[in-house]
Structure formats: C-alpha cells, structure tokens
Amino acid sequence: MSLKRCSFWLGLVLSMGIFAIAPADAQERSAVRQGFQLATNSNKRILVFPPSVRVGAQSTGGMFEPNAEWTERAKMNIQGALKILQAKLGNQVIVAPDADGDQARNLHEHMSLFAAISQAVIEYQFFVGNRLPTKKRDNKAEIFDWSMGQSVANLPGADSADYALFIYNKDAYGSTGRKMLQMVAMLGGVGVTSGEHVGYAGLIDLKTGDLLWLNADGAMGGDVREVDGADKRVAQLLEDFPGSQIGKAAQQ
Amino acid sequence: MTAKTRIMAVAMIATGLLSLASPSLAHKLHEKGAAVAVANAPLWVTPSRDWNQLSGRIGKYAETWTLDGGQLNDVTFYGGIPAGESLVRERSKKHDPLPKFTAETLLIEVPELVERTYRAFKGIGTFSLISTDPAPFLGKDGVRFTYEYTDDDELTRKGEARAAIIGGKLYMMTFDAPRLNYFGKTIADYRALADSATLR
Incomplete structure (x- = not known):
C-alpha cells in the first residue's frame, strides 16, 4: 500500500470519527447542590487538604507515564498558589494537619474517590451527549x-x-510520538488531543459527605510545572468558589 | 520501522483512540419492575429500582448497568460465555491475551478466571479473593464470591459475583464499586437484581 493510500484511509477513518469527539465548549464545568449557598463571611470553616498532584507524559497510545520531578515541581507550585488564593475564599480557612500512616492512606483513598466522582460527573452528567438517563x-x-x-x-x-x-x-x-499522532490526525481533519490536563475542585460537607460545589474540567489551562501556570490553574479551579471574590478579581 | 509501517501503526492507534472516545449509542434506562433480557442472552432480570445500561460493551457476551457511572457502581452481566471465549474482549490476541473459559473450567475455578481477567484487562497488581461459597444462581448450582482490588486510579474497589455453568456456558453477574461509600450503598440493589435473574 502506498503512503498516499495510507494517508487516504487514515483520513477516512479520522473523518468518520469527527462526530465522535465532542467540542469541549458544549459541556458544563461547574455545579452546586440544590439549595446550597455559602455567603461571604458566614462563619463557616473550610478545611483545605493538600491538593493531589500527578504529572507525567502521555505516550503515543495515550498511556500516562508518571514523572517524579515534574510532579514535585508542580506540587510545590500548586501549593504556593493555593496558599495565596485560599485567603480569598471568603470564609475561615483551616489548613488540614499533616497526616501519616493509616491516616495518610485514608486521605489518599478519599482523594481518589473524589477524583472518580468528579470524572463520573463530567462523563455522565455534564457531558450533554453522554448523560445517563437517570x-x-x-x-x-x-x-x-x-x-x-x-x-x-x-x-x-x-x-x-x-x-x-x-x-x-x-x-x-x-510525548513526541503523541504529538506526531496529533499532526497526522490533523491531516484527516480531526483533532486528536496531545496531553491531558485534568483539574477538579470540590467542596464537601464534612457531616454528610455530600458534594456541595464542583468545578471539574478535563481540559484545564496552565502549565503546572511553572509558577505562572500553577497560579493560572489554581485561579481557574477556584474561580466560582461559593462566597469568594476570586473569579471577580481574576476578571478585573 | 519503515515510514509505511509507522503510518499504519499511527492509523491503528488513531482508530483505537476514536473508538474509545466515541459515545456511540445513547445509554438506556431500565425501569423498576420491568423485566428485561440482558447481554443478548435468554437471561432475564427484573430491576427493583431504575438502572442505566451503558451503551458500550466490554465483551460480546457482556452488558453493563450502572447508577452513577462505571467508576462508582458497575453491574456486569455475562450472558452464556461459550467454551474457548474470554470474559471480555481482548485488546490484542498477540500482545495482551486474556484467559479463556473452557469446557474443563469448574465452577470453583470461576473466581480465579475473574481474578486473572481483571489483572490483565484492568492492568491491576492488587487483587484479593475474599470468599468463595456455593450458592444457587439461575435456579442451578452456582458459586458466590467476593473480592477486592485497587485499580490504576488508586481507588480500592470491592466486588461480589454470582456464577453458574449451564449447558456448558458460563452465566455470571458481577458488582464492583469503591469500598468507600458506594459498595455498601448499592450492594442490596445488586443482590435484588441477582435474585431476580432467571433463564427463559
């Protein structure tokens, strides 16, 4: 098979899939539990856990390959950005005490559950074309x-x-291979993403466990390996946090 | 790798990615009290609450239902897997082969078949079989087993399954959910669904 013919078939395959990839703009990103309101200075105390940060490369096939150095750098940058912005959340902020041993493992499992819930919300409630009937x-x-x-x-x-x-x-x-794939896919007239930038921020009721507010996006901005990028990311995550002025300040 | 094989490889990956990204057909609602055949098999269940059937299938003989999304509660029906077939679709027969249900597979070996399938299909390292007990399923001798594993999303899930081998085919229902909150919240609904299952 000639290269020209290969490209034709690739183009055809990709063109057929053009409707399979939903435009990100068509999707909701944020939601609030029915009846929940949080006014500024309402004497409510907000416990802030250390953010979960995982950074790595995306292989040609889309697999995640963790990178310890990037993760450490991003963790430091995100924690720095959060330290500044948490003062603007509009209510009293309590920084969670350090956890170790079983407590740390339990917190990690809850963080993983939060991520799975956020992913399910994006996939099955926010994504218009993929909502579960219920x-x-x-x-x-x-x-x-x-x-x-x-x-x-x-x-x-x-x-x-x-x-x-x-x-x-x-x-x-x-990765380089993924970027090559993206370029070849572009020839077929469809966007294959290179890189995945997922960010979720959620407010949880500590008595019931209910998710009161969620801002979840599978395509966040800001390179978290850089200080500026992490600032942008954290501001984006908290931009419509109930009772805060962060979003309004960012728009000014 | 020649330019031709490189493009073919990229095309195959692109096709795979697109098929993964495709939401294909819409998910389907199964309403409380309405009996329905599942997994393209004469396997009928009557749900005790409303469930969503996911549009995608993980295998030719499988069908998945959920309440909040597969990450949070997953009921999968395996409707009569014949000898020589795997429980779920193999991604690559050559590079990523899955264990098969065979004519020699005993009922007591089904939990191990599930474990080996999960390890290979989900790419998990931690899987513990918690219990295996004889228990009727679909009115025949069956097995009921429970397990726990941690997926690559670093979330520990618990599972419970019922299986029976009838006419040389494997019929099974599994329930998987995070051990935090979701397993305990939905296990009674799964059991009610499994109790309602019949072969017609």
Missing part, C-alpha cells in the same frame, strides 16, 4: 446529588471544620 432526569429537576459518604467525618482536621476543599490535578504532557 442523570438527565436529575438535570431537568435541577438535582446535583453526589456524595463521598459519611467517612469524610473521620479525616484529619474534619472535627474542626464544616466543609472540606478537595483539589485534584492530573497532567499528562504529550
């Missing part, structure tokens, strides 16, 4: 009902706060 029904009734369960009440620092802020980031930067 979630479609919820959307019509303006119901946003997701929960991490009451075990959140046992997390370190939970007894001294009302709500907890969970932040999860996973960044996979496209």
Whole structure:
C-alpha cells in the first residue's frame, strides 16, 4: 500500500470519527447542590487538604507515564498558589494537619474517590451527549446529588471544620510520538488531543459527605510545572468558589 | 520501522483512540419492575429500582448497568460465555491475551478466571479473593464470591459475583464499586437484581 493510500484511509477513518469527539465548549464545568449557598463571611470553616498532584507524559497510545520531578515541581507550585488564593475564599480557612500512616492512606483513598466522582460527573452528567438517563432526569429537576459518604467525618482536621476543599490535578504532557499522532490526525481533519490536563475542585460537607460545589474540567489551562501556570490553574479551579471574590478579581 | 509501517501503526492507534472516545449509542434506562433480557442472552432480570445500561460493551457476551457511572457502581452481566471465549474482549490476541473459559473450567475455578481477567484487562497488581461459597444462581448450582482490588486510579474497589455453568456456558453477574461509600450503598440493589435473574 502506498503512503498516499495510507494517508487516504487514515483520513477516512479520522473523518468518520469527527462526530465522535465532542467540542469541549458544549459541556458544563461547574455545579452546586440544590439549595446550597455559602455567603461571604458566614462563619463557616473550610478545611483545605493538600491538593493531589500527578504529572507525567502521555505516550503515543495515550498511556500516562508518571514523572517524579515534574510532579514535585508542580506540587510545590500548586501549593504556593493555593496558599495565596485560599485567603480569598471568603470564609475561615483551616489548613488540614499533616497526616501519616493509616491516616495518610485514608486521605489518599478519599482523594481518589473524589477524583472518580468528579470524572463520573463530567462523563455522565455534564457531558450533554453522554448523560445517563437517570442523570438527565436529575438535570431537568435541577438535582446535583453526589456524595463521598459519611467517612469524610473521620479525616484529619474534619472535627474542626464544616466543609472540606478537595483539589485534584492530573497532567499528562504529550510525548513526541503523541504529538506526531496529533499532526497526522490533523491531516484527516480531526483533532486528536496531545496531553491531558485534568483539574477538579470540590467542596464537601464534612457531616454528610455530600458534594456541595464542583468545578471539574478535563481540559484545564496552565502549565503546572511553572509558577505562572500553577497560579493560572489554581485561579481557574477556584474561580466560582461559593462566597469568594476570586473569579471577580481574576476578571478585573 | 519503515515510514509505511509507522503510518499504519499511527492509523491503528488513531482508530483505537476514536473508538474509545466515541459515545456511540445513547445509554438506556431500565425501569423498576420491568423485566428485561440482558447481554443478548435468554437471561432475564427484573430491576427493583431504575438502572442505566451503558451503551458500550466490554465483551460480546457482556452488558453493563450502572447508577452513577462505571467508576462508582458497575453491574456486569455475562450472558452464556461459550467454551474457548474470554470474559471480555481482548485488546490484542498477540500482545495482551486474556484467559479463556473452557469446557474443563469448574465452577470453583470461576473466581480465579475473574481474578486473572481483571489483572490483565484492568492492568491491576492488587487483587484479593475474599470468599468463595456455593450458592444457587439461575435456579442451578452456582458459586458466590467476593473480592477486592485497587485499580490504576488508586481507588480500592470491592466486588461480589454470582456464577453458574449451564449447558456448558458460563452465566455470571458481577458488582464492583469503591469500598468507600458506594459498595455498601448499592450492594442490596445488586443482590435484588441477582435474585431476580432467571433463564427463559
């Protein structure tokens, strides 16, 4: 088979798939639990856990390959950015105490659960073309009902706060092979993404485990390996945090 | 690698990626009380609450239902897997082969078949079989087993399954959910679904 013919078939395959990739703009990114409101200076205490940060490369086939150096750098940058912005959340902020041993493992598992819930919300409630029938029904009734369960009440620092802020980031930067794939795919008239930049921020009720507010996006901005990029990322994650001025300040 | 084989490899990956990205057909609602045949088999269940059937299938003989998304609660029906077939579709027969259900597979060996399939298909390292007990399924001698594993999303999930071998084919229902909150919240709904299952 000639290269020209290969390119034709590739173009055809990719063109057929053009409708399979939904435009990211068509998707909601944020939601609030029905009836939940948080006013500025309402005497509510917000427990802030250290953000979960995973950074690596994306192989040609799309697999995540962790990079310890990038992860450490991003973790430092994101924590630095959060330290500045958490003062603007509009309510009293409590930094979660250090956890180790079983407590650290338990917190890590809850963070993973938060990520799985956020992913399910994006995939099955935010993504218009892929909503589960029961979630479609919820959307019509303006119901946003997701929960991490009451075990959140046992997390370190939970007894001294009302709500907890969970932040999860996973960044996979496209490898050379992935970028090549993206370029070849472009010839076929369709966008194959190179890199994955996932960010979720959620406010959890520490008594019930209910998800009160979520900002979740599978295509975040900001290179978290750089200080400026991490600042942009954290501002984006917290831009419409209930009761805060962060979004308004960013727009000015 | 020649330029031709490189382009062919990229094309294959592109096709794979697109098929993964495709939401294909819409997910389907199964309403409480309405009996329905599942997994293209004469396997019928009557749900005790509304469930969503995911549009994608992980195998020719499999069908998945969920309440909140496969990450959070996953009921998979395996509707009569014949000898020589794997539980789920193989990604690559050459590079990523999956264990097969065979004519010699005993009921007591089914939990191990599930474990080996999960390890290979989900790429997990940690899988523990918690219990295996005889328990009727679809009105025949069957096995009921429980397990726990940690996926590559670093979330520990618990699972419970019921299986029976009838007419040389494997019928099975599995339930998988994070051990935090979701497993306990939905296990009774899964058991009610499994209790309602019949072969017609």
